[in-house]
Amino acid sequence: MFGKEEEKIIQKFSKIDHNNYKENILSIIGNWKINNKNSYDYLILHEAFNWKRLAVKIIDYFRFDESLNTKLINWIFNPHLYATFSENKFRELIGFEKYNAHLSYFYGVTIERCLIAYSEEELLKRQISYGNFVRYTPEDVYSQIYNITYNKLIDDFFSEFKITTKKISELEFEKFTYWCFKKRVDNSEPSKLASDTKKGTMFLYKFMDSENKRLYSNRSTRKKNIDFVF
Structure with missing residues (x-):
């Protein structure tokens, strides 16, 4: 699954327990060697870094007990912007270059998807205000944001990246979203x-x-100002 260099990095931080799992996984990621000229499923279009996808691969490499594995998976999929750390600590753990690539993913994929969702919501509100006499489709959102139809965008994307199948995977859709962001x-x-x-x-x-x-609705003390991300 991994080469000798990657395994050496993993072994350096392999003493993972219930107390240090976040720091150690992020430290492995911080030391991970990434060549921007190579293709990785966690580096979208060689620019936008999905650190969670790499983290899952690293976690899968270990054979943790069920309790720790559950804790790790919950942490990975809990929607925090900086993996529950402060921004400075997160940047320190994964390194400046990967942090910048993470921001590219955040703005180019996460925020772009939020913009699309926001625009869909606005078109739906407009449709309701017109008494549903005017109906909008999800494709109308792309025309509004990018001034290009969805069909034209997806055809251009498929053509540029030589995608022949009409079924688009989650990874390809991430690439498509980031590609649309760059066009915008x-x-x-x-x-x-x-x-x-x-x-x-x-x-x-x-x-x-x-x-x-x-x-936190069922807790006596509500935690505030949590940084979430999809």
Whole structure:
């Protein structure tokens, strides 16, 4: 699964227990050698770093007991922006370069998906306000954001990356989202770019607030200002 160099890095931080699992997994990631010229399923278009996908691969390499494995998986899939650490600590653990690549994923995939969800919500509100006489489709969202139809976007994406199947995987959809983000950055006026990014961020924090209330509604002390990400 991994080469000798990767296994050496893993062994360096292999003493993982219930107390240090976060730091050790992120330290492994921080020491992981990534060549931007190579293709990795956790480095979208050689730029956007999905650290959780790499973390899952590393966790799968170990044979943890059920209790620790459950704790690790819950941590990975718990929607925190900085893996429950402060931004500075997270950056220190994974390294500056990977941190910047993580931000590329955050803005290029997470926020971009939030922008799409925000726009879908706005079109639905407009449809309802018109008494459902005017109906919008999910494809209309892409036209609104990118000034290109969804079919044109997906056809161009398939053509550029030589994808022949009509079924798109989660990884390919991540690539498509990040590719759309890059097109939006290249083709948008600065004011519209900032406005759209703000809309996506607003949607994310709305989701964060909802999750915060859901997770802590039954506790006597509510934890505030949790950084969530999809």
